[in-house]
Amino acid sequence: MDLKKLSVFLKENDIPAFRLKQVREAVYKNFAAAWDEIPVLPAPLREKLSRKFHIHSLFPIETQVSKKNDAVKFLFELKDGLKVETVLLNLIPEKWSICVSTQVGCPVRCPFCATGRKGLKRNLSPDEIVDQFLAAAHYLKTKGSHKIGSVIFMGMGEPFYNYDALSDAIKVMCDPEMIGLGHRHISVSTAGHVPGIRRFAKDFPQCNLALSLHAPDDALRNDLVPLNRTYPLAQLTKALADYIVSTKRRVFVEYVLMDGINNSRSTAAKLNSFLRSVAAPKYFVVNLIPYNRTGGPYRSPTKEKIQLFASLLEDMGLEVTTRKSMGADIDGACGQLAGK
Ligand code: SAH
Ligand code: SF4
Numbered sequence: 001m002d003l004k005k006l007s008v009f010l011k012e013n014d015i016p017a018f019r020l021k022q023v024r025e026a027v028y029k030n031f032a033a034a035w036d037e038i039p040v041l042p043a044p045l046r047e048k049l050s051r052k053f054h055i056h057s058l059f060p061i062e063t064q065v066s067k068k069n070d071a072v073k074f075l076f077e078l079k080d081g082l083k084v085e086t087v088l089l090n091l092i093p094e095k096w097s098i099c100v101s102t103q104v105g106c107p108v109r110c111p112f113c114a115t116g117r118k119g120l121k122r123n124l125s126p127d128e129i130v131d132q133f134l135a136a137a138h139y140l141k142t143k144g145s146h147k148i149g150s151v152i153f154m155g156m157g158e159p160f161y162n163y164d165a166l167s168d169a170i171k172v173m174c175d176p177e178m179i180g181l182g183h184r185h186i187s188v189s190t191a192g193h194v195p196g197i198r199r200f201a202k203d204f205p206q207c208n209l210a211l212s213l214h215a216p217d218d219a220l221r222n223d224l225v226p227l228n229r230t231y232p233l234a235q236l237t238k239a240l241a242d243y244i245v246s247t248k249r250r251v252f253v254e255y256v257l258m259d260g261i262n263n264s265r266s267t268a269a270k271l272n273s274f275l276r277s278v279a280a281p282k283y284f285v286v287n288l289i290p291y292n293r294t295g296g297p298y299r300s301p302t303k304e305k306i307q308l309f310a311s312l313l314e315d316m317g318l319e320v321t322t323r324k325s326m327g328a329d330i331d332g333a334c335g336q337l338a339g340k
Helices: 003-012 018-029 043-052 126-142 159-174 194-203 218-224 233-247 265-278 303-315
Strands: 058-065 071-078 083-092 095-099 103-105 120-123 148-153 186-190 208-212 251-257 284-290 319-322
Touching: 003 018, 003 043, 058 126, 071 126, 083 126, 095 126, 120 159, 126 148, 126 159, 148 159, 159 186, 159 194, 186 194, 186 251, 194 208, 194 233, 208 233, 233 251, 233 265, 251 303, 265 284, 265 303, 284 303, 303 319
Parallel strands: 095 148, 148 186, 186 208, 208 251, 251 284, 284 319
Antiparallel strands: 058 071, 071 083, 083 095, 103 120
């Protein structure tokens, strides 16, 4: 919510400043989504405020729950009518993670990704990013369910193309007086925006960085992740090496497996050498993501082939995890968010 605007309004109407604190606590700590959910405010004030302000900058217009109950996808409408998606994931029992969007659409236009297909509509504001969290937390509260323990910036958009809003949103999420998450519970996924990686290392050395690599050589990566034409692997190598030296943190390497495209033996070997040219293997966790269908020509390899690719990397000394696809039945899995 826009606390600055609220603060100005309270001053103009001679309402004592402690009301602001009450609202802040109700919204950011107790996830109130409507003024009548804040009973500490006198009824006339609530009425006044409800005529003037919406608590959230977006409104859920559709909520889908996966069959296994391990994913919830929200379609939010923004004030200008554009739509954005957010997914709650139940990765660990009793703990939810939230996958938030930073842009409507995405300018990077990776050919395998549903978000990229639409190009960029616009950046989200810090409030629109944070309010995805607050609205989802409100939903979980109404279900009597558990809280959100971590945030991954892996929804629609390239976070580092909207750096300032991303940065403001992370600050609100980590401020003990606001949402109050630990920096270690925040992860940002980038398609390889080099200046963004460098700023992020300085500004948020305690947060996690995920890199969507998908290809270990420029020729293939230029096709799969067009941002590679702006920041080719040589530049990415340096930025990642510096990131690891300055933060001493591991980098999560995302690798979407597309059959016949990036899952050969020789690609595995190239991936291994690429990572070793950046830093020692202990600084990486390679996260293999079976491709989720989005209507293009790509296909996920079979389970056996995925297992084979994973063991090739493991034999080379890399730590590998294979992501189980969650929420695919509600089009809420990685790369399926299109804000339709
Ligand atoms: N733009 C950022 C973050 C959002 S995309 C990035 O690219 O990192 C989140 C993740 O979903 C990325 O790793 C992306 O490569 C992956 N992804 C996109 N489309 C996918 C698909 N169809 N199947 C599986 N993963 C996909
Ligand atoms: Fe954008 Fe990420 Fe999708 Fe590529 S994979 S188009 S960078 S959202």
